[in-house]
Amino acid sequence: MFNLLLINGPNLNLLGKREPSIYGVQTLESIESELNKKAEKEGVNLATFQSNSEGALVDRIQKAIGQVDAIMINAGAYTHTSVALRDALLGSEIPYVELHLSNTFSRESFRHNSLLADRAVGVISGFGPMSYQLAYNGILAFLKHQK
Amino acid sequence: MFNLLLINGPNLNLLGKREPSIYGVQTLESIESELNKKAEKEGVNLATFQSNSEGALVDRIQKAIGQVDAIMINAGAYTHTSVALRDALLGSEIPYVELHLSNTFSRESFRHNSLLADRAVGVISGFGPMSYQLAYNGILAFLKHQK
Amino acid sequence: MFNLLLINGPNLNLLGKREPSIYGVQTLESIESELNKKAEKEGVNLATFQSNSEGALVDRIQKAIGQVDAIMINAGAYTHTSVALRDALLGSEIPYVELHLSNTFSRESFRHNSLLADRAVGVISGFGPMSYQLAYNGILAFLKHQK
Amino acid sequence: MFNLLLINGPNLNLLGKREPSIYGVQTLESIESELNKKAEKEGVNLATFQSNSEGALVDRIQKAIGQVDAIMINAGAYTHTSVALRDALLGSEIPYVELHLSNTFSRESFRHNSLLADRAVGVISGFGPMSYQLAYNGILAFLKHQK
Amino acid sequence: MFNLLLINGPNLNLLGKREPSIYGVQTLESIESELNKKAEKEGVNLATFQSNSEGALVDRIQKAIGQVDAIMINAGAYTHTSVALRDALLGSEIPYVELHLSNTFSRESFRHNSLLADRAVGVISGFGPMSYQLAYNGILAFLKHQK
Amino acid sequence: MFNLLLINGPNLNLLGKREPSIYGVQTLESIESELNKKAEKEGVNLATFQSNSEGALVDRIQKAIGQVDAIMINAGAYTHTSVALRDALLGSEIPYVELHLSNTFSRESFRHNSLLADRAVGVISGFGPMSYQLAYNGILAFLKHQK
Amino acid sequence: MFNLLLINGPNLNLLGKREPSIYGVQTLESIESELNKKAEKEGVNLATFQSNSEGALVDRIQKAIGQVDAIMINAGAYTHTSVALRDALLGSEIPYVELHLSNTFSRESFRHNSLLADRAVGVISGFGPMSYQLAYNGILAFLKHQK
């Protein structure tokens, strides 16, 4: 049995309400609840957290040390600008998956670079809400394989 | 009748107290109050907000969705580093004006690039406290023209 | 009482006739005449000049030395390529405002750089014909403040 | 019922035989056969192709036009150098997923850029053989959603 | 007698708990307490502050205006990304020393650039917890020299 | 029946007199006259213009609005430096072909970039005086195809 | 009487079947046949070759040594990535024209650079199938002039 933490960064609380052509119509609550049901069935313990504040995200990751087997993180805009988030993830020594709803490579050039990707287990982007399912499956397979 | 939101980013609460050779001697409170008087006379509803925290600024912009016709934003240092602020503004789908007290082009090179400018209605910089008046006039003209 | 000079660079004589999605439908003549009426009322003396030739623009700026308190300049394409215009403005030692109809930051990347901006009093872009009004107000406030 | 094509580029026929610290110990045959079983159960028709030759990969993609609903492609080294592969995929107008066994962002800098990613439905990297499962699930969800 | 402020940025609260090969085994509390004892003996008043939030760090620096003779700052990840912190330090007009536990020049290339260094009194990096002692000695010598 | 305008930029009046190893021995007059004969036979109306002045070239293009179906332009040195010419061509909304006598790609690196090419119907370079014939044929085919 | 070779690179066999908004509706066969008729009438011997394989294109160019007076080449994607093709063309010492259906300067930035252009007789791009006619006329004029 595994403990997972799903972290969503800035503006992802707007999901389903903003720019549907880029981010789709499903809300974050609905995505989290779908994932929670799936996790429950499989005996996985899933915690979720969203914040628009870089500091609060760092705090949450630090709190996860010793509590959590892996992190799924959609850091949104902070993917491209936050060395602090990178340091929190590396400092926590918890394996993590980076995920994105949209395909970041088809957007503005400053979204092509990630400060988290090179140290992630893996990266998934572009599948909309399905990206969360894939990240969940990917990290779970990784954890089972690690054991 | 329009609802406007004026947002000021990090360190702008120091206005009138810091580096007067760059930022002048008028305080932010005085700037806001002058603008408020003008707005009242013209039947415009003006809300104001200042924070040093990127996350709090994102929260405030999100709160404005559906409440506000346009935003005037002096994002200060976050102009040059915050993709999260950009995402909040674009996600809100509220038209906005970017403004600066000082002429950002005559300062350090990392201030020459703005992450907000390309999607703004317009940009104003260098006129000191007068920049707020010009931004107010500019965005109001834009809103009237839109109608 | 102030003497102002409004300078328009290459292709701005086409205003109202070309690419309306970028530049709008108002002609330069109409913009100049609106501004002239406003200036007259306020006892400001406004001269205007437009040319497609870099050399003629330099000549006009030189002629303004000792005649003019401030310059409003929409240098169009020369904003991005003319060191000669910069030299004329700096050589004249007349304060100036740089203005643009369109938001230059949302256009081709070679329009993101200005050879005039760092030495301008201030910069205004993106408000269409309203940019001229804002520039006028901005430079006037600057001159009154200077006194 | 869907027709899928799985394409593997240069050196992926060495899987399980080379650099296990980077690519793991499972062979390509075993990966393809696992995926085939899964596809069969779900009534999906899966074709597979591997080649070390850029031209042969282009040929295979062209042959898929009108035959295939989506492509999963691990283009290996050609991900970073082949405009021809990009043109074949775009010319075919078949949606595709880009996938990688290793996390390309933790390797040499010339592997950080992909010529295929910006036009892909989505991108998956770093999960080892599991990347193929995730790509399969991702593209299938996409196709069902498209219908 | 001097008033000093020691500021520690994001993830430095993890000191002694994370990545010991990079940051060593001493905790921040222990470093602060050692420094406090030394300061007390020498009749120096030392305040300390740590936060993971950029905004909170800016707030703290602003609060120090008029209260503090100098700042010692280990801004951690924000050293490389925060223009807001730079603005707070410059706006406060308080002299400061930049310090780092690890040698930032032997780490990832995005850590080679500091947004604070060019305006600092001096910079110290690489001596582990000893960096705090050196920074303290350095800034004290600077203050005595200033008098 | 079509109206065409052939524009030649700076120093092309020296053709046949300067640097024959680069530009050949035929004069501009002879090229224009050859092209004129061909045009006459085919019932095409051809106007020609050459100037060393960027402003005069802009003026001429503006004058062509509403008079001319297409422009053939050898902008010479201004190809690489004149945003004003680009703006005139785009503002005129007249389709144009960019042409060069010499192969610009085998010359100094600052000649490898064109400010006109991306919005041209097509580009022809390197065929000497024959480039004019090819440009004429190309633009005529384009116009007939447009009809 | 001349011997010409027309070479088409990767994906050009899809002409008329793919992305008509970029490449038009005429097939490669039809283009080749039109050109063949023209050549026959003028007593020119025209061979044609298309391949998606870089190696096969190199082989074909080598085979042309001593057989062919000039080459017309639309190298498609290999224009931007193949040093091998450049070496084959230079090694063959056969004069060649580079041609493109679309205007490569209005497409992705990695298509703005050509590894063949600086050593070509001339370059033609953007005229659709007409580009082949222009290249044929251009290279024939070159050959006659060489004699």
Added chain:
Amino acid sequence: MFNLLLINGPNLNLLGKREPSIYGVQTLESIESELNKKAEKEGVNLATFQSNSEGALVDRIQKAIGQVDAIMINAGAYTHTSVALRDALLGSEIPYVELHLSNTFSRESFRHNSLLADRAVGVISGFGPMSYQLAYNGILAFLKHQK
């Protein structure tokens, strides 16, 4: 006996009237007259020309073909932006010296590059009006040596 041409570019007619800290207090007329006297004494024929217009400068250089043994040129701002001037000078096949009053290397970075220097006989900068004397002496020595 030699014929020399001295060309001065944009804003140099302001000499002695503008920015004396950069350009000194002597006027262009006085510089030209001093040089003329010296030339007369030595039996050298000196013509002078100044214009703010790039096109007029190109015209003047073309007119000098066959009339002049060497050119001394202070192209001012056009030094850094005018490929047309370069083409005129190279097209004329007249040897030339590039000169500047101020030391261009101590000014803005866009003044560090010259489009004329690599093909000049020599370059002189920084000696104020004395630069003209040195250029005169240098080019005369060159011409005598050539003979």
Added chain:
Amino acid sequence: MFNLLLINGPNLNLLGKREPSIYGVQTLESIESELNKKAEKEGVNLATFQSNSEGALVDRIQKAIGQVDAIMINAGAYTHTSVALRDALLGSEIPYVELHLSNTFSRESFRHNSLLADRAVGVISGFGPMSYQLAYNGILAFLKHQK
């Protein structure tokens, strides 16, 4: 006793027939035969392979796994563009020497970078056919030293 493989990339089959000023007059057959004689005498088993196809070169390297003690490779143009070749060499885990006939550093700038060099035992360039002898001696010394 060692087994060596000599691989020659694109256009090297033209040796002795093309651009003798760069590549000399000796044919590849003659180079291979000279090397073969030398190898035979010393009891070394030498296989040779040349292809213009990137894929065929990758195939050949893969085939060498377990058969060959070291590879000498003159990858020609693919040195600078083929990540696939790099992957094949690294995947094979066979030590290799990179060699060139000409001095690649005195040619076009895109030949200054090699995708193979950093993982090679050593690199030799510029000695003409002698480069093959030196590479043979160098790799043999390396193998003997390894034992």
Added chain:
Amino acid sequence: MFNLLLINGPNLNLLGKREPSIYGVQTLESIESELNKKAEKEGVNLATFQSNSEGALVDRIQKAIGQVDAIMINAGAYTHTSVALRDALLGSEIPYVELHLSNTFSRESFRHNSLLADRAVGVISGFGPMSYQLAYNGILAFLKHQK
């Protein structure tokens, strides 16, 4: 008991005599003597060396092999240009501290890069003569900790 070597590079013999606004008024002799006294008291053996010659500095470092426990080096201008000095330090395998009197980050951009820093124990800059004291304390703490 430790043996330390203090090395000063080019122009540091001018200390106290040159550019006092940058380097202060204390001479190198006085700095060395102060440090010597301190070292003597603490039973540390301190040798000093200054040279303007890169080669002499390399020679001195080599001579220190096996004689010295650590080096303090203010390499002055050679910090930014000398790979030879780096090689000598690394080749000696002696731990070293890099130090500077002035804050190199507030000076010309070519002083922002150090060829020594990434392999140093630590770096200290900006504290004037106090930098030597801090470097001495830092390296001593490092040596004691190493034991």
Added chain:
Amino acid sequence: MFNLLLINGPNLNLLGKREPSIYGVQTLESIESELNKKAEKEGVNLATFQSNSEGALVDRIQKAIGQVDAIMINAGAYTHTSVALRDALLGSEIPYVELHLSNTFSRESFRHNSLLADRAVGVISGFGPMSYQLAYNGILAFLKHQK
């Protein structure tokens, strides 16, 4: 009466013996002696120095402090690589002229940048041995003007 120092850097002792197409046929001794005669006549005291060693050149410049009114320096290769020379010249606070025999702008790109030029009184290049005469005249005029 003035004291001047002429410094020549590495390889200038080869003048007249090496690469005459670049550097001419006159020896350094002859250049120095010509200049000496001229100086003597005009009551100017001229010292000369040449060395291939960067350190010796720095030593010589330091020795000139307080002895010399101005320096003429042809630093040869060190112009482009020596920060130490720059520091010596600035530290000496002696005005200097930078001079070159050849036109450095027409040579390799690494010779286009000078580490000395921005702080020189002026720069002269390209006139062969005459460059020394011009530098002498230029610096003398500067000194007389300074008085």
Added chain:
Amino acid sequence: MFNLLLINGPNLNLLGKREPSIYGVQTLESIESELNKKAEKEGVNLATFQSNSEGALVDRIQKAIGQVDAIMINAGAYTHTSVALRDALLGSEIPYVELHLSNTFSRESFRHNSLLADRAVGVISGFGPMSYQLAYNGILAFLKHQK
């Protein structure tokens, strides 16, 4: 019979004593003596020189003019920084081979560029002490071929 000169640059006198994982265990004396024996047998006259001083290396190369048929140079760190060495080698007009013990392409990026390579006969790197043997054989073959 030939006269050869072997030059070794900075820190190569440490060979066999420093960083054996990079440079091996053989001393420079032993390498030189091995090479000397070989040369003697073949009737070749070999001189050797090593210095840590750039100036001394330049002096030695100059001394070789007219005495030596070819130079073998391992310039060590100066390979990447010394334009003076390049000038000495080119000025001497003696053919030279550049050689390195280690593979410079697998080390720090500032070692990937050589200021000597483009004008060398050939370049050899990565074979340890064997690099000297290969360089000797290579340059001898070159000299015999020249005759």
